[in-house]
Amino acid sequence: MDNSFPLDNPSLSRRQLLNFLTGATVAATAGSALYVASKFFIAPPETTGEGGAILAKDILGHPIPAAQILAEPPGTRALIAGLAGEPTYLIVKEDNTLDPIGIVNNCTHLGCTFPWNPIDEQFQCPCHGSRYAADGTVVRGPAPLPLKIVQVAVIDNSILISPWTQTDPRTGEKPWWV
Ligand code: FES
Numbered sequence: 001m002d003n004s005f006p007l008d009n010p011s012l013s014r015r016q017l018l019n020f021l022t023g024a025t026v027a028a029t030a031g032s033a034l035y036v037a038s039k040f041f042i043a044p045p046e047t048t049g050e051g052g053a054i055l056a057k058d059i060l061g062h063p064i065p066a067a068q069i070l071a072e073p074p075g076t077r078a079l080i081a082g083l084a085g086e087p088t089y090l091i092v093k094e095d096n097t098l099d100p101i102g103i104v105n106n107c108t109h110l111g112c113t114f115p116w117n118p119i120d121e122q123f124q125c126p127c128h129g130s131r132y133a134a135d136g137t138v139v140r141g142p143a144p145l146p147l148k149i150v151q152v153a154v155i156d157n158s159i160l161i162s163p164w165t166q167t168d169p170r171t172g173e174k175p176w177w178v
Pocket of ligand 1: 128130
């Protein structure tokens, strides 16, 4: 699957992210709705474990097998429906495992969603120009806070997403969302 995101066409980038999720044509109707931030994913969260863990799901509410994400090349940022349906990026590491930290796709300025720019290695918000480093820390405002993170665990072929409530490893402080 082509995982590159044309940088001069953010709409196409969003469609590609959706195609990743569905492998189909749902993307054609998505349009600018993705800018409506976290309400995009409407699949009801399903508690499956302690600490509020849920299964990572696609846009249709179907659990995504870990093997599907891990079939993508290292460096892939795969968008899934996470906690409370929040679109969340999972990161495929160089060793072909999933990063235990997921990045919530919800700009801390006014809540837009944003693509990953693999050339600049940044999340770049199209609404007002905020940029975030790969770990979700702010590189350029107006975003006032780092991106929310979640815990990611793989058990057998399932991906579990749970709230990040411990110290934020990027700031060494209590997370702003707790
Ligand atoms: Fe992202 Fe304003 S909502 S920069």
